[in-house]
Amino acid sequence: MDLVVAxxxxxxxxxxxxxxxxxDSRFVFTAIQTLSLLDRLSLINTDKTVEWILRCKNFDGGFGLVPGAESHAAQIFxxxxxxSILNKLxxxxxxxKDTTCWWLAERQTKSGGLNGRPEKLPDVCYSWWVLSALAIFKRLDWIDGxxxxxxILAAQNEDDGGIADREGDEADVFHTIFGIAGLSLLxxxxLELIDPTYCLPAKMIPRIKNFNKSY
Ligand SMILES: [Zn+2]
Known part of the structure; x- marks a missing residue:
């Protein structure tokens, strides 16, 4: 698997x-996270990856899908x-960092929920995409927790326990994990503490860091 990803x-x-x-920058994160977990970052050129990621950064502090693309909260994560994984923050x-966090903090709407881009509806999954980067930069207090x-709690289905994208909608697995992950960061x-970089339980991370010397 490591060779396929590399x-x-x-x-x-x-x-x-x-x-x-x-x-897509999402593929880049997925590859880097996978190779980090497998301790195989040495198979790729991480310097080039860092250069490419920095080219995705926009003047407004956000990051896009590819260099020059519109800023989006998920791409910031x-x-x-x-x-963060490559230790290049x-x-x-x-x-x-302040400009990026300002852009992220602007994602909070009147309802308290976060959106992914200006003028979009708030959605529980952005509780992860936005909060994760704010947590990595230690600026979680820039939004009203x-x-x-x-x-997030209003979007929970009282009968089955799952969480929807927003209050009144159907719960699904995707929004349930990111709702819980957001609540953990808050x-x-x-709730188990979640690691904002890996989206895994924080108690697992020292083991990963220990295992993966390049982290
Ligand atoms: Zn969503």
Whole structure:
């Protein structure tokens, strides 16, 4: 599996999702996270990947699908997460981090929920895409956590326990995991702490770091 993932890296440092050639910063994060967990980052050119990720950064502080593409909260998570795994967050200045976090904090709507781009509806899954990068930069207090928590809990189905994209909609697995992950980052009582870079239980991460010397 490690060789398959490594073989998807392109000359410019990005990754295609498969042999058909679609390129997207989400594929880059997925490849880097996979190779990190397998301790096989040495199979690829990580410097080139870092260069490519930095090219996805926009003047407004956000990151896009590919260089020059519109800023989107999910892309901020995958790009910042990639830099975090590769231990290259210091390539962003304090001012750049502030601008990124300002853009993320602007995602909170009146309802308390977060959206992915300006003028879009709030959606529980952005509780992960937005909060993860704010947590990596230690600026979780830039949004109103109590209001977001209430928004997530209102989207929970009282009968089956699952969480929907927003109150009144049908619950699904995707929004349930990102709702719970968001609540964990907000410090919700009795929830396992989640690691904002890997989206895995934080207690697993020291083991990964220990195992993977390049982290
Ligand atoms: Zn969603």
């Amino acid at each position: 073989s998807l890296q392109l000359e410019d440092g990005s990754f295609q999702g498969d042999q058909y050639g679609e390129i 995958v790009c910042v997460g990639t830099l 210091d390539l962003l200045s304090a001012e750049e 109590d209001k977001l928590r209430a928004f 410090g919700y009582e009795d």
